[in-house]
Amino acid sequence: MSDLLEITGLTKQFPGVLANDDISLSVKAGEVVALLGENGAGKSTLVKAVFGLIKPDKGEIKISGNVMAYGDTAGVIAAGVGMVHQHFQLVPVMSVTENIILGDEPRKAFFIDRKSAREQVLALSERYGLEVDPDAIVEDLPVGMQQRVEILKALRKDVKLLILDEPTAVLTPLEIDELLGVIRNLANSGVGIVLITHKLHEVMEVADRVLVLRGGKAIGFTSPKESDEAGLAQMMVGRSVILRVDKTPAKPGKPALEIRGLQVLDDRKLLSVKGVDLIVHHGEILGVAGVEGNGQREMVEAICGMRHRTAGQVLVDGELTKDMHPHSVHAAGISHIPEDREKHGLVASYTIADNLVLNQFDREPFAKGWVRNISQVTSNADQVVEEFDIRTPSAQNLASSLSGGNKQKVVVARELSEDLKVLVAAQPTRGVDVGSIEFIHNQLIAARDRGAAVLLVSAELDEILSLSDRVAVMSGGKIVAIVDSKNADRNYIGRLMAGMKS
Amino acid sequence: MTFLTKRNSFILLIALATGYFFSKDGSITTSVVSTATAFALPLALAAMVGIMCERTGIVNIGIEGTLLTSAFAAFFVSSLTSNILLGLAASVAVGTLFGLLLAVMSVSWKMDQIIAGTIINILATGLTSFLYVQGRTIPSTFPEYDIPKLMDIPFFGPVLFMHGPLFYFGIFVILSLYVALFKTTWGLRSRAVGEHPSSADTAGVSVIRLRYINVAIAGAIGGLAGAFLSLELVGSFERGFTAGKGFTALALMIFGRWNPLGALAAAMFFGLTQAYANQLMIDQVVQIPTQFITILPYILTIIVLAISAGKVRAPAAEGQPYEKENA
Numbered sequence: 001m002s003d004l005l006e007i008t009g010l011t012k013q014f015p016g017v018l019a020n021d022d023i024s025l026s027v028k029a030g031e032v033v034a035l036l037g038e039n040g041a042g043k044s045t046l047v048k049a050v051f052g053l054i055k056p057d058k059g060e061i062k063i064s065g066n067v068m069a070y071g072d073t074a075g076v077i078a079a080g081v082g083m084v085h086q087h088f089q090l091v092p093v094m095s096v097t098e099n100i101i102l103g104d105e106p107r108k109a110f111f112i113d114r115k116s117a118r119e120q121v122l123a124l125s126e127r128y129g130l131e132v133d134p135d136a137i138v139e140d141l142p143v144g145m146q147q148r149v150e151i152l153k154a155l156r157k158d159v160k161l162l163i164l165d166e167p168t169a170v171l172t173p174l175e176i177d178e179l180l181g182v183i184r185n186l187a188n189s190g191v192g193i194v195l196i197t198h199k200l201h202e203v204m205e206v207a208d209r210v211l212v213l214r215g216g217k218a219i220g221f222t223s224p225k226e227s228d229e230a231g232l233a234q235m236m237v238g239r240s241v242i243l244r245v246d247k248t249p250a251k252p253g254k255p256a257l258e259i260r261g262l263q264v265l266d267d268r269k270l271l272s273v274k275g276v277d278l279i280v281h282h283g284e285i286l287g288v289a290g291v292e293g294n295g296q297r298e299m300v301e302a303i304c305g306m307r308h309r310t311a312g313q314v315l316v317d318g319e320l321t322k323d324m325h326p327h328s329v330h331a332a333g334i335s336h337i338p339e340d341r342e343k344h345g346l347v348a349s350y351t352i353a354d355n356l357v358l359n360q361f362d363r364e365p366f367a368k369g370w371v372r373n374i375s376q377v378t379s380n381a382d383q384v385v386e387e388f389d390i391r392t393p394s395a396q397n398l399a400s401s402l403s404g405g406n407k408q409k410v411v412v413a414r415e416l417s418e419d420l421k422v423l424v425a426a427q428p429t430r431g432v433d434v435g436s437i438e439f440i441h442n443q444l445i446a447a448r449d450r451g452a453a454v455l456l457v458s459a460e461l462d463e464i465l466s467l468s469d470r471v472a473v474m475s476g477g478k479i480v481a482i483v484d485s486k487n488a489d490r491n492y493i494g495r496l497m498a499g500m501k502s
Numbered sequence: 503m504t505f506l507t508k509r510n511s512f513i514l515l516i517a518l519a520t521g522y523f524f525s526k527d528g529s530i531t532t533s534v535v536s537t538a539t540a541f542a543l544p545l546a547l548a549a550m551v552g553i554m555c556e557r558t559g560i561v562n563i564g565i566e567g568t569l570l571t572s573a574f575a576a577f578f579v580s581s582l583t584s585n586i587l588l589g590l591a592a593s594v595a596v597g598t599l600f601g602l603l604l605a606v607m608s609v610s611w612k613m614d615q616i617i618a619g620t621i622i623n624i625l626a627t628g629l630t631s632f633l634y635v636q637g638r639t640i641p642s643t644f645p646e647y648d649i650p651k652l653m654d655i656p657f658f659g660p661v662l663f664m665h666g667p668l669f670y671f672g673i674f675v676i677l678s679l680y681v682a683l684f685k686t687t688w689g690l691r692s693r694a695v696g697e698h699p700s701s702a703d704t705a706g707v708s709v710i711r712l713r714y715i716n717v718a719i720a721g722a723i724g725g726l727a728g729a730f731l732s733l734e735l736v737g738s739f740e741r742g743f744t745a746g747k748g749f750t751a752l753a754l755m756i757f758g759r760w761n762p763l764g765a766l767a768a769a770m771f772f773g774l775t776q777a778y779a780n781q782l783m784i785d786q787v788v789q790i791p792t793q794f795i796t797i798l799p800y801i802l803t804i805i806v807l808a809i810s811a812g813k814v815r816a817p818a819a820e821g822q823p824y825e826k827e828n829a
Contacts, residue, residue, distance in 0.1 A: 073706045091694045092818070104705075111685050112687055
């Protein structure tokens with residue numbers, strides 16, 4: 001019997017990146033193969049090629065022994081392949097039923113047979129134990145529920161091979177357990193499964209075999225039996241992973257950033273920052289640890305003048321800063337690495353060079369009066385690209401052409417370019433590859449050593465612990481404790497983050 | 503006051519105006535509303551062109567050009583061949599061709615769709631002005647065909663069932679489009695392509711092919727609208743003949759929330775205001791310069807749009823060329 005899926009020598013070159021380099025993989029019925037790798041390792045590219053959504057430059061894809069052509073998504077589906085996409089492929093304004101039947105609708109003459117469509121969805125939902133409301137509109141559903149719809153959609157045809165592209169990224173731990181159970185059951189009933197993830201414990205839990213990808217190359221096969229989490233991590237990153245950063249002890253100076261009694265509303269107009277007092281000194285990194293959604297984002301935006309402060313004050317070197325006025329806050333000496341670099345960090349349609357001077361394009365030396373000094377902008381860009389190792393053919397390319405990690409380097413480079421007093425860094429290494437993470441970490445410490453006060457907000461506790469001099473734990477909109485990072489205890493901080501007293 | 507919000511107030515407005523005229527003279531009301539219906543149909547059809555395109559994610563601001571060129575083709579082919587059926591055929595063919603042109607530019611070449619539409623409009627003005635010959639006539643317009651029995655219904659009979667064949671066919675097209683869009687597999691797929699094309703693509707629906715087909719059919723409907731104008735409603739053609747109807751149609755499409763029936767109602771509203779404005783001028787009820795009365799329909803449309811605009815939601819993928827590899 002031939003394998004369900006057989007990929008041989010698949011190669012795909014994107015502009016500037018070799019996304020897949022001669023990758024081969026086969027999947028048998030009833031087996032769970034995990035594709036493990038960092039962001040940008042080429043996992044999604046590989047499965048998109050299987051699904052006919054990306055045209056490979058070289059290589060062959062066989063499904064149940066038949067060679068598939070590029071672009072024949074309908075043929076791939078007909079051959080029994082279902083895919084749960086990383087970015088949900090659901091039409092937000094349509095109902096659950098409409099989304100599930102799209103592409104192969106039950107019909108009476110020209111018309112959609114809504115009644116039998118609805119019944120199909122209910123039957124499907126029952127068969128796999130994934131409960132959904134067939135009449136709900138997708139955009140009204142929480143993400144976990146949308147995920148179910150996406151899975152049901154993939155399972156609708158009698159699938160022989162199910163591909164799941166980072167299905168757990170948006171789920172709660174309980175939903176993840178549920179999903180892993182579903183995956184196991186499907187495999188036991190003979191479905192071949194390709195699971196893409198970068199979460200090691202999921203791999204350990206469900207995978208029969210693991211293919212590790214790094215930088216577009218297949219590093220090798222292993223299995224949970226032969227390896228453990230540390231071993232997988234090492235294969236994934238290419239060296240043993242210790243997120244410890246070399247740094248000298250901090251030499252804190254006088255207070256640089258002072259936050260007094262800050263209260264902020266969130267988007268739903270509920271109080272999410274409930275009176276925060278913090279002081280960050282020159283020459284220290286204060287890390288804010290906390291489970292996401294405990295007011296960190298709102299706090300950061302309020303400090304930087306992007307969100308209205310309902311109460312409280314923010315001072316830089318003893319001077320009050322204005323509310324809701326990012327420009328004057330910035331002029332007062334606060335630099336900001338925003339959480340959402342696509343939305344707040346960069347202008348995607350501007351060149352890298354222009355993005356690098358967004359915070360000072362209207363000042364000397366980049367402008368004289370109303371006239372910009374383009375040659376200065378260019379030479380500055382060339383220098384920064386070199387110094388920060390931003391991977392681009394030219395600084396005149398658009399910012400949108402960069403990969404996530406390099407975009408983040410542009411933001412970091414820009415925000416660190418001035419003699420800053422205060423740096424507010426929100427999730428500075430989110431979605432960034434390991435090499436860039438290290439680089440950004442070192443830059444933050446270098447800024448500290450030059451005397452800047454750094455307020456670091458991150459969802460990664462390891463990052464907080466390895467970078468910070470002091471750690472503030474935020475929970476329920478309040479700072480519940482501030483500890484010295486030298487004698488910080490992970491478990492203790494973890495309990496505080498979870499809202500437990502002590 | 504919840505009753506007086508949204509479009510209820512406009513329905514009330516129309517009812518009041520109709521009532522006012524009806525109380526004066528019933529036969530005038532009937533003739534005014536009948537005229538309004540004839541005014542409204544080409545606008546409604548033009549709005550269908552917009553709906554067909556935008557529901558699949560293509561912005562079409564070239565409707566005006568499509569109408570103009572197909573009305574031109576309808577008139578001159580009828581005139582040259584002395585056969586209005588050939589004129590109709592030419593008009594639909596030209597409309598389809600313009601649809602395909604838009605599809606090539608916006609789907610295949612991934613051009614900015616506003617520019618693509620503008621090109622069509624400029625092309626239309628140029629072609630029709632250049633090829634225009636003065637003093638030609640057509641053998642006849644499409645004759646009025648009164649539907650027996652139905653025409654005897656008071657008020658509705660004369661308003662709806664005493665028109666020419668293209669009128670009836672146009673109404674049929676609008677109703678079919680409504681059914682097709684919301685009840686058939688084609689409609690579901692088209693809307694999916696206009697809202698979230700990668701969902702359709704991953705479900706095995708060809709985004710490119712569907713966009714081509716729909717934009718071409720939309721062009722054909724535009725051709726029908728053009729033929730209705732020059733061969734049935736007016737019976738002549740001049741330079742700039744369509745006078746912005748294609749742009750008005752875009753507004754009606756939005757007011758009708760990209761729903762064929764909604765757009766038809768919006769067109770009817772606009773047609774009525776226009777017919778009432780005409781009647782006001784004839785009656786000389788108010789002594790103000792006629793120019794002010796002629797702009798009344800447009801002002802009302804602007805007000806109506808301004809009030810309702812915040813609540814409408816365009817197809818999400820509108821105006822974005824589909825890039826498969828960014829899916």
